[in-house]
Amino acid sequence: MAKVEFTNSVRRLRFENDEMSQQDLAGKAGCTRQTIIAIEQGKYNPSLALAFKIARAFSQKIEDVFQYNEDSNK
Amino acid sequence: MNKTQKSAIYCLSVFSLCITMCIYLVIKIYILKSVPGKPSSIFWMVIYFLVTAAPFIFLRKKQSPNEPDADERDDLIKKRAVVCSFVSVWVLLAITSIAPRFIVGSEASIPAWALPLINLPIFLIAMGIYSIAVLIQYGRGDKDGES
Numbered sequence: 001m002a003k004v005e006f007t008n009s010v011r012r013l014r015f016e017n018d019e020m021s022q023q024d025l026a027g028k029a030g031c032t033r034q035t036i037i038a039i040e041q042g043k044y045n046p047s048l049a050l051a052f053k054i055a056r057a058f059s060q061k062i063e064d065v066f067q068y069n070e071d072s073n074k
Numbered sequence: 075m076n077k078t079q080k081s082a083i084y085c086l087s088v089f090s091l092c093i094t095m096c097i098y099l100v101i102k103i104y105i106l107k108s109v110p111g112k113p114s115s116i117f118w119m120v121i122y123f124l125v126t127a128a129p130f131i132f133l134r135k136k137q138s139p140n141e142p143d144a145d146e147r148d149d150l151i152k153k154r155a156v157v158c159s160f161v162s163v164w165v166l167l168a169i170t171s172i173a174p175r176f177i178v179g180s181e182a183s184i185p186a187w188a189l190p191l192i193n194l195p196i197f198l199i200a201m202g203i204y205s206i207a208v209l210i211q212y213g214r215g216d217k218d219g220e221s
Contacts, residue, residue, distance in 0.1 A: 027140030032076045034212070035147045047146050 005069040011040045013058045013065060028057035077143045078152060082208035084129055089202035091124065096195070155207035162203045166196040 014020045022040075026033045031050055038044035039054070046054065046066075055062040075083075102108060144152075170192050174184055 023141070030142060031145035032141055032148065034076055034079075035145050038147060044147055050146060 006045050007042070007067045007069065008039060009065055009067075010036070010054060013060065017058055025054070025057055029053040076148065078148045078208060079212050081129075082155075082205040082212075085201055086205040086209070088125065089198060089205065091121075092198055093202075151208055151211045154211060155204045158207040159200045159204035163196055163200045166199060167193075170196060 010025070014022070014025060022033045022036045026036050029036070029050060030053055031046075035044065035046070035050075039046055051062055051066050055065045058065060174192070178184060
């Protein structure tokens with residue numbers, strides 16, 4: 001079974017939102033800056049609640065921020 | 075560096091200090107066969123400061139007023155570190171139960187006062203393992219996980 005791949009557009013969206021800093025995003029999402037860094041690097045997959053908070057911080061839908069690559073699971 | 079990392083570094087520092095003092099005393103008493111001298115009052119003041127006052131200074135500063143002290147990832151890291159620490163306690167208990175038989179022989183006896191000295195360091199080592207486990211999980215990235 002292939003490894004499940006989650007990707008995200010957090011880094012891109014930060015820059016599209018007036019170059020929002022990781023600190024600002026962490027404050028809006030209610031998590032630490034280290035968690036934002038880990039998410040951006042794909043080292044940590046956030047819980048559904050945190051994923052929604054991050055998406056709301058960008059005023060985006062969750063699927064626009066976090067993507068699940070279904071093909072890799074076949 | 076967030077509060078969880080700072081706490082782990084502080085615990086590891088205290089652990090290292092305790093281990094260093096234990097090794098020094100063991101060498102002094104059992105190998106050099108001499109009675110250690112009475113430590114100076116400055117030594118005890120430094121120890122007292124490290125154990126009581128340092129965490130308040132060291133852990134006080136937050137990265138940002140809006141940012142929480144810990145989030146779900148920190149909780150996950152702490153949970154995994156507790157599991158590592160718990161497993162290490164059982165492994166060390168097993169080792170300390172078997173080791174005396176090989177050191178002093180199966181028919182020998184050890185004084186009752188030695189038992190706390192054998193068992194208490196297990197929890198000290200477990201604290202060290204907890205701190206190391208926390209730092210390893212954070213350290214999978216570069217500085218602060220930042221590349």
